[in-house]
Amino acid sequence: MSQLSRLISILTMLKSKRLLTATELSKKYDVSIRTIYRDIKKLEEGGIPVFTIEGKGYSLMDNYTVAPVQFSEKEANALITAQHVINQSQDASFVHDFNDALTKIKSVFKSSIQQKSELLNDKIHVFNWKYEEISSNALSEIQLAITSFNYVEINYQKADDPSISFRKIEPCAMYSTNNKWILIAWCHLRIEYRAFRIDRIKHFKILDSFFEDRKFNIQDYFASCPYGD
Structure with a gap:
């Protein structure tokens, strides 16, 4: 769970008028108590009136409400x-x-x-004129790896190639073309940036280890006109 999702969840629990302890929250979200302290501080810095009852836990100021979001x-x-x-x-x-x-x-x-x-x-329909019977189930997880700088291991199959290669990559960005999502990543096999069609990733694993941000810029990438993999 990302920090933002955890903050929203903690705020929802506080709004239910519950008295929450750091220990309780750390167990619920499987994070350290120190992380919960940082989360509470973030809420306070964001203007949320969280107050501490010494020896008991956290609560919200009475009558605090979040303004409802209105959509046109x-x-x-x-x-x-x-x-x-x-x-x-x-x-x-x-x-x-x-x-x-x-x-x-x-x-x-x-x-x-x-x-x-x-x-x-009921009055909208979108046709996909370039439909291919190839699907994937990796996009949401890979998006998390991009923003958290997690290494990813993949088994990848190129177009018109029956062989499958193993890659360790640093996911940097993605784009969509012709209804296909393309992942741009630093490939440790090729020692350079490569483009991978996500629907051609046969297996993937998000690793617990992290890579250093290479300050990848997608505009510079397209300007250099690299080739895919």
Whole structure:
């Protein structure tokens, strides 16, 4: 779980009027008590009125509420449209996570906007003219590896090549073209940046070890016109 997700979850628990201890939170999120101390400090720095009851735990100031998020009809329509586009993706993890997120977002729509968004949903269709029967289920995990700088091990198969090669990579960025997600990574086999089609990754493992940020810039990468793998 990312720090942002953990902060939101802690705030949700505090809003339920529970008295929370650092020990309880560290066990729930499987992190150290020192990490929880940092999380609480982050909430305080963000203006959340968390206060400490000495010897007991953390609580929220009485009557504290979070202002509800309001979406305009055009913003809601943009999300519905994005859902149709994303549902064409051949990566199951990405589609699943986006649809779960959108369900939560739609729960805060005003009833009138919710009704219209459901109407629009029935009136949109996105065709994929370059459909290929190749799918993947790695995008969501690899996105986490990019932002956390985790090494990744993959088994990769090039197009029109029956052999599969093992690679240890440093995932740096990704882009989409023709409905296919391309991962740009530093490849320890080739000792240079390479582009990998995510749907051609046959197996992957996110390692617990971390690489140093190479300050990769995707604009510079495209300007150099590298070739894929």
